[in-house]
Amino acid sequence: MFDKTANFNYVKKGSKAVAELVRRQCRCHGVSGSCEFKTCWQSMPRLGEVGQHLKNLYDRSAVQVAKHARKRLRRKNKFERRIRIRTNELVYVNRSPNYCVRNANLGILGTYGRQCNKTYSGSDSCDVLCCGRGYDTRLTVRYERCHCKFVWCCYVNCKTCSWEMDVHTCK
Incomplete structure (x- = not known):
């Protein structure tokens, strides 16, 4: 019962965080940019924004509570x-x-081998993510399509560009 109460509390906090971060967005309609008509709507926040808000809330005010006999x-x-x-x-x-x-019983993978x-x-920095164990650095080559041009009609012609980059992974 107590855990259900705590979980309900978490759901309420998450819902409240989303509601607090909802923003009003507007767009003007009219000839050559005039704002003859204005359409407004509520816009949901990005998931990362909600997560960061909850993490800040946790960092500021998390309280460990005891399971009390009277469920208080x-x-x-x-x-x-x-x-x-x-x-x-x-x-x-x-x-x-x-x-x-790593803790297989809890489904925790640990941070060994994670890219940082x-x-x-921030939270994906090598200092934070690697938990003080340090990190390995290796040089990798990355390939991507680049200098793309539309060829009439009807395909896109691209070159392949490559560049070297350092990849850091937790020890």
């Missing part, structure tokens, strides 16, 4: 129990597992 949420840290749990706080019942290490970004400081 209360702070696990006894020195903070007098502080009420606010409705905008995220709570968690169980500690998160270690996602750095050496120059970026």
Whole structure:
């Protein structure tokens, strides 16, 4: 029962995050760019934007709660129990597992061999993703279609370009 309550809380927080990030977008219609008619609509946020919002919320206010006999949420840290749990706080019942290490029982793949970004400081950076184990760098050649031109009628003619790039993977 307690876990269902916590899961319901998570669903509400996720739904609220989506609702907060919905944006109004408008487009003008008219002769030569005039705004004779204006059409507006609500636009859903990108999934990454919602995820980042929830992660920021988690980083700011996650509270570990104890499973209490009366099914009430209360702070696990006894020195903070007098502080009420606010409705905008995220709570968690169980500690998160270690996602750095493979755990087949939990379906966690770990981060060994994952490609990471050496120059970026976000969640896919080598510093964060590799969990302090470091990373390997190898030089690879990438091929892509380039210098494409439309040939009348009816096909596209492209060249193949290649360039070398460093690929970083977690140890």
